[in-house]
Amino acid sequence: MATARTAPAGPASAGAATAAPAAPVALRGVGRAFTAPDGGTRDVLRGVDLDVAAGEIVAILGPSGCGKSTLLRIVAGLDHPTSGEVAIDEAPVRPYDVRCAVGFQEPRLLPWRSIEKNVALGLPRGTARRDGRAQVARLLELVGLAEFAGHRPHEVSGGMAQRASLARALARNPEVLLLDEPFGALDALTRLKMQDLLLDVHAAEPTTVLLVTHDVDEALQLADRIVLLGTDGDEPGAGIRQTVVVPGHRPRDRGSAELAELRGRLLDGLGIDRHGAARGIQATTTIPHYPY
Amino acid sequence: MTTDAAKTTDTERSGLPDGSVGSAFAAPVAVGGRPVAAADATGPVGVDARPSGDEERPAAASVIRRGGPGRDRRALTSRRWFRIVGGALIPLALLAAWQVVSTSGAVPVSQLPSPEMVWLAAVDLAERGLLGLYVAISTQRVFIGFAFGALFGLLAGAVVGLSRLGDVLFSPTLGAVRAVPSLAWVPLLILWFGIGEDSKVILISIGAFFPVYTIVAASLRHVDRRLLEAGRAFGLRGATLFATVQLPAVVPSVIAALRLALAQAWLFLVAAELIASSMGLGFLLSDSGNTGRIDRIFLAIILLAVLGKLSDALVGLLERWAVRRWA
The missing domain is CATH 1.20.5 (Single alpha-helices involved in coiled-coils or other helix-helix interfaces)
Structure with a gap:
């Protein structure tokens, strides 16, 4: 409906097939407090400083409830910080910022629209009808859903719906792609496939990606850098505890020894005891030592 | 507990009009797999052997219902x-x-009166040209009143359901007006609009308004927030957000509301026609009551039932289409 309008062509619609340039993201002292039911305030985030380079993939890792999603929503302009500021390409983020696209934890597709029409929802306002159709077809091809273009969301599997959701986010031609545990609800095997798909997509459209996850392996597989979010002792509000540059180039070997060591460190950071580590056993390779 | 469960499935099964159909459904399954066949055999005798009977029963029952592959699987009742x-x-x-x-x-x-007497009363009225006239005028009143009531109900429901301010301003007042019984409006409407068509159509509109208003406001307020947020995140606002997310999401409930409103319109029709009218089914009812024509009273009641059911079935068709299309 809205896409049918022929609004004056903005910069976004100039070339529907070419990806928008990736943009750097800068967070300066971002904090968010929510009003508690008793009338007081509860700090969720405190003083988050982060710079994400254009085209970089940064994973935000943290235990559940630590404010990862809140941080992502702030960057997307779905929520506002109570302190600090977020800028994309040095311009502050506005509510529902057009430069961002969000992939939610659930597919959030409109059940009465076909997959194709759902993906088209992501197209920037004022995209010409033909350009839009070509763009949607290309994205469906990219996420392997070309054959399912006419299906309704309830007629495809959860993994397919999530792929459609990713295609919808990409249709927006985002300078920054924000993914909120996009594969969290999928089964383990589908999740691995989706991770590879995301890497393919990023290779085809190298936008800046901020990925929230609680899965250490997923972060290691996908990210250039991993930011560990968490609280420091008794202080309320989560901040960045640790930043890890993931070595090697993607796609990474899921079983490499280097990653296994890093994985252990990150799990430590999440407060998970490395099995055996406490007993002085070095878990540096993926082939587990006996006794585990 | 377990015996209860056995009883319900027994009645379910005997609820099928033909026992042979039930066994024909079960047959291919019983051949296909031993465990299912065993579950099928769990009648009142086998129940004691299965302490968790009531959890497993429904699953077994559904397997039996569905029948084997290659058969017409639609249950008789559908x-x-x-x-x-x-x-x-x-x-x-x-x-x-x-x-x-x-x-x-x-x-x-x-x-x-006997069915024949009622039939003869109908023929008699039809010959005088009154039956068709009464049915036509009543149907016309219902549909005009319904159209206006539903239209205003949609508008008011949209305002209250979509805007917080609208909710704060209008919902207490409309809630109070809704509480007024239908007959209470009659004297006022007659004083204001006379005994012509206007007062009747307005009364019917009031009757049709409230189901639509109430359901539309409530369902707009409860549109999935996550879908709304997704819509906003992809740049939809105001009218486009309404047209893309909110309106399609409430279409099935809007149609259910229209169905209810139509039923309500027929109720209010009789209230409108019982008092101060010279035509219509409600007039037929009150006039026959005064003159002791019980055959005509029966006729009017039967006609109201049939007309109400027919118009309901029409909206029902629309509803089925909408649920397929939008849900």
């Missing part, structure tokens, strides 16, 4: 001819019982 025949059974039985009771002389004809 087939078209069975629904039509089954739905007609009770009215036909009632008609037969009515005939028997009225001709046996157990009840005087002044209390219970």
